[in-house]
Amino acid sequence: YKSLNSEDVKPFTPEKTKEIVMSLQQPAVFCNMVGSWPALHWNVNYLSAMLEGKTIQFRLGLKTVDLVPQFETSCSYVEATLEEFLAWSCGQPSCLSGPFSCYDHSKYWAYADYKYIARIFEDKPEIFQDVRWSDFGFPGRSGKESTLWIGSEGANTPCHLDSYGCNLVLQVQGRKRWHLFPPGDTSFLYPTRIPYEESSIFSKVNITNPDLKRFPEFRNATAHVVTLSPGQVLLVPRHWWHYVESIDPVTVSINSWIELDADHEARVEEAITRMLVCAIKSAENPSDGDLWLNPTEVEATSHEINLQYLNKAVSAYLKCQETSESGQARSSSTGAKQRTNASCKRKRREDGCEPGSCTLLTQERGFPTPKAEELQEIPFGPHLIRVLPQSHKTSVMGAVTIESDSGDRLHENEGEHFGKLLCKRERLVMNNNCETSAHQMDSDCGPCTSQTALSTNDLLDCLVNPRVISLVAQLLGTKGRSR
Incomplete structure (x- = not known):
């Protein structure tokens, strides 16, 4: 396959790449696929010039590692320009004043995460075409359906899984280390919905410093660790847990969530979870001071709205099931229709999207998953690198380095650090x-x-455990069919 640039030869055609993305059930890194993308030049200096002094929100956290995950509810937030962020991350004296003045860069990290490109560059729509997911088999998908991440060294996302879709992540500047765990390890990661955010299931475990006294089953989890370098694209398959940390002074990433047929069922599960969490936590005394709602969620929605949301989710799921059973599969959408359902992950805060009216439940389905028997063997090799279990790293991948578009290499992380176990x-x-x-x-x-005494959070950990919610969703589907 050759693009308009005759010198730009990619290892996989868009059709083959899409087949890999939609079928592969383990994380992998694509190399040499984005060499022609203008987005590779989106370093912080370039983005700062494009934003022309516009401020964006940064989340700040401590670099010190505790036994407890540093959830977004425990972080500080500031509005700053990228110029101010860059000066602060470099430790320039000019930062003694300004939005970062209260935060020593040697003690804190800053993260502009989940920034929808369509929103922060709404006055420069031409920039959307710098991101070309069409090379991965998704024509019409660009920066408009993508999210930007800008962080300093140490910036991280708590370990979680995404309820919707799979994830493609392009590393643009600096390196990020990804710790991934398969869906089968869910019980070992002690899932929780507090803090609550639609489509994100967090782990109670700080996987870089696990409290093995409190979470002994984490010993059974299998980490797949990879360091993503500029020019490489990571595929995070559906329901894989991930903890992500910036390991260079400044990092820039771009991602897009790809919707899957299984998202219809996941939306029913998320609607049930929202109803239970909001009902139980809203009944608590506000003076308790429990920050249960993630900052990405605008407010605790009412029972009536949550019930509407649940009804829409169940209806969409049953309609999808009927369509599937009758063999009338919908064709893939392109252009504006291709705006991913999964990309609404954090849209509620950005655009004020209400659960009852959000396009999350009303858009056409796209990108059906190919059947296993129709798939050819996955072409692992220098252009598609497996992210292997950490236990196999030394014997299988220990000395291997892979050249990327930009000449950077794919590195594996050293052994996971287990800190002191404190008596609680x-x-x-x-x-x-x-x-x-x-x-x-x-x-x-x-x-x-x-x-x-048992707390409401203890109760919720059981009520909205992913396995329980899955069973309830199946029962609701059965009830819906009987009407």
């Missing part, structure tokens, strides 16, 4: 099977003597 006296331990709870015991501390 009055901590209630709940396992993901919702079995008997027990007070934490420690040989150095002795038995806990004070009483500990």
